[in-house]
Amino acid sequence: MPAARESLLDAAYTALARRPWSAVRMVDVAAVAGVSRQTLYNEFGSKEGLARALVRREADAYLAGVERALASHTEPRERLAAAAEWTVSAARGNVLVRAMLTGCWSDRLPAPTLKAVPSSSAVPAQRRADGPLPSPGDFVALVRDRAVAALTPPGGSKAQTAELARAGEFVVRLGLSCVVAPAGENGTSALVRDALATVRAMS
Incomplete structure (x- = not known):
């Protein structure tokens, strides 16, 4: 991503933290990023863009964090627990991630339609942004x-893949529940480990 575009997105995120x-x-976004307003419009087309x-x-940053979490340990249960912990941490630290994961968009936030919008942008990154945006259900499937x-x-066998798919969906949904209702003093990771151990013992 070109530096000017990244700087503009950083400026927009900072502005959002301070005002609706x-x-x-x-x-103001252009001024903070140190570029002209025309550059801003060239990159994004409009405020909606x-x-x-x-x-x-x-x-994308949230999903990249999921991938890092899944690579952070050797034991599968620990990797899944790390992914759930990241989900909770990312949602707590980023209002946009929380809104995307829960579908709860406050009046302070932008609320772009999740459907693709017509795009005439010459900027590849903007054409992608103008495409479909993930819903909470999409995030479950992506994780x-x-x-x-x-x-x-x-x-790996089809049975192993199917079991991992069930475990992965269970863990991300458990992580999302901890976004809405925080886990107890032992935290999300411990809750996920215990839940996976219980499910395995019962199966």
Whole structure:
């Protein structure tokens, strides 16, 4: 991503932390990023385009964090627990991630339609941002699929893949429940470990 575009998205995110999206002005975002307002419009087309690009960037960052979490340990249960812990941490620290994962968009936030919008942008990153944005259900599937890809052993059977898919979906849904209702003093990771151990013992 070109430096100017990234700087503009950083400026927009900072502005959103200070005031409602409806009060964020394009001219101020451009000034903070140190570029012209024309550059801003060239990159995003409109304030709606900027909002879509910001949401897309935060979604991609969240999913990249999931992949890092899934690679952070050797034991599958620990990797799944790390992914759930990241989900909770990311939602607590980023209002856009929380809104995307829960579907609860406050009046302070941009709320771009999740459907694709017509795009005439010459900027590839903006054309992608103008495409469909993930819903909460999409995130469940995306994290589940990443868990399957990360944890399926070489030559794994269909049964193993199916079991990992169920475990991955269970864990991400458990993590999302902890976003809405925080886990107890032992935290999300411990809750996931205990739940997976219980499910395995019962199966």
